[in-house]
Amino acid sequence: GESVGLHLPTLSVQEGDNSIINCAYSNSASDYFIWYKQESGKGPQFIIDIRSNMDKRQGQRVTVLLNKTVKHLSLQIAATQPGDSAVYFCAEIFQGGSYIPTFGRGTSLIVHP
Amino acid sequence: NAGVTQTPKFRILKIGQSMTLQCAQDMNHNYMYWYRQDPGMGLKLIYYSVGAGITDKGEVPNGYNVSRSTTEDFPLRLELAAPSQTSVYFCASKTRGDHTEAFFGQGTRLTVV
Numbered sequence: 489g490e491s492v493g494l495h496l497p498t499l500s501v502q503e504g505d506n507s508i509i510n511c512a513y514s515n516s517a518s519d520y521f522i523w524y525k526q527e528s529g530k531g532p533q534f535i536i537d538i539r540s541n542m543d544k545r546q547g548q549r550v551t552v553l554l555n556k557t558v559k560h561l562s563l564q565i566a567a568t569q570p571g572d573s574a575v576y577f578c579a580e581i582f583q584g585g586s587y588i589p590t591f592g593r594g595t596s597l598i599v600h601p
Numbered sequence: 602n603a604g605v606t607q608t609p610k611f612r613i614l615k616i617g618q619s620m621t622l623q624c625a626q627d628m629n630h631n632y633m634y635w636y637r638q639d640p641g642m643g644l645k646l647i648y649y650s651v652g653a654g655i656t657d658k659g660e661v662p663n664g665y666n667v668s669r670s671t672t673e674d675f676p677l678r679l680e681l682a683a684p685s686q687t688s689v690y691f692c693a694s695k696t697r698g699d700h701t702e703a704f705f706g707q708g709t710r711l712t713v714v
Contacts, residue, residue: 497641520700531605531691531705532644539700577643579703586651587632587695588659589703591643 500598507568509595511561511578518580522589523552523563526575535563535576565597573599603627607692607706614682614713622677622709624692632695633675634703635659635667637688644691650675682713 501507513521519540524532538545538552538561545552551564561578575596579589608623626633631652636644646659650669664686666678675694679686689710695703 522702524705529708531693531707533705534702537700537702586649586657587698588634588646588649589693589695590646591636593641593643 497593498596498598500600501568503568503570503599503601505568507563507565507572507597507599509563509565509576509597511563511592513559513561513578513580513592515580515582515590516556516559518582520581520583521552521554521561522579522581523550523561524577524579524591525572526577526594528574532577568597568599570599570601573597605692605694605704605706607690607709609709610707611710612712614679614711616682616684616713618682619678619680620682620711622679622690622692622711624675624677624706625673626675626692626694626704627673628694628696628704629672630694630704631672631697632703633669634693634695635665635675635677636691636693637661637686638691638708639688647677647690679711684713687711687713 522537523535526532536547549566553562575594577594579591605626634649635647645661648667650656656667689708691708692706693703
């Protein structure tokens with residue numbers, strides 16, 4: 489079946505480094521993608537989103553890249569800080585699927601001071 | 602502003618007991634969702650609703666029931682608790698429209714013993 493997945497379950501980086509978290513999706517009809525951050529004991533929080541008609545979107549210290557050819561999504565975090573330590577999920581939304589966010593397994597980002 | 606509120610935050614149930622997980626949102630969102638998150642895993646959709654009076658099954662609905670009598674509330678009912686239902690449960694809501702993110706509650710941690 490269609491699914492969203494992540495390549496790296498755990499990513500460890502040093503404070504100040506740039507982090508890249510990857511996500512593969514398989515539903516070519518998905519037209520909207522969201523990255524969520526989940527800190528321990530909390531619910532997922534929105535970070536950044538991107539529509540399928542875009543290749544790149546930038547936020548504050550974060551950039552999302554979308555490659556529809558290979559169905560790949562990435563989240564880049566610049567100058568990673570200890571407060572960025574969390575689990576990151578990508579979610580895909582298919583307009584024809586009642587706008588239900590479908591989540592992958594998640595990547596745990598660990599930032600070492 | 603409250604956003605999505607879930608109660609209780611923690612609960613221990615005995616096998617065979619029943620309970621209702623409460624979810625309320627004050628953003629006048631049409632769409633509401635219930636997910637469960639098992640350790641080290643992503644979020645799996647249990648049930649969802651696209652408006653008051655309308656509910657539908659998600660990926661893992663067995664053992665659960667929902668109702669949506671008002672726009673604000675979307676309770677999740679467990680009738681006969683089983684150890685397999687030990688998980689963290691998240692409620693989310695979203696406004697109508699394809700390119701908008703879902704907002705999540707803080708979660709309910711349920712243990713069935």
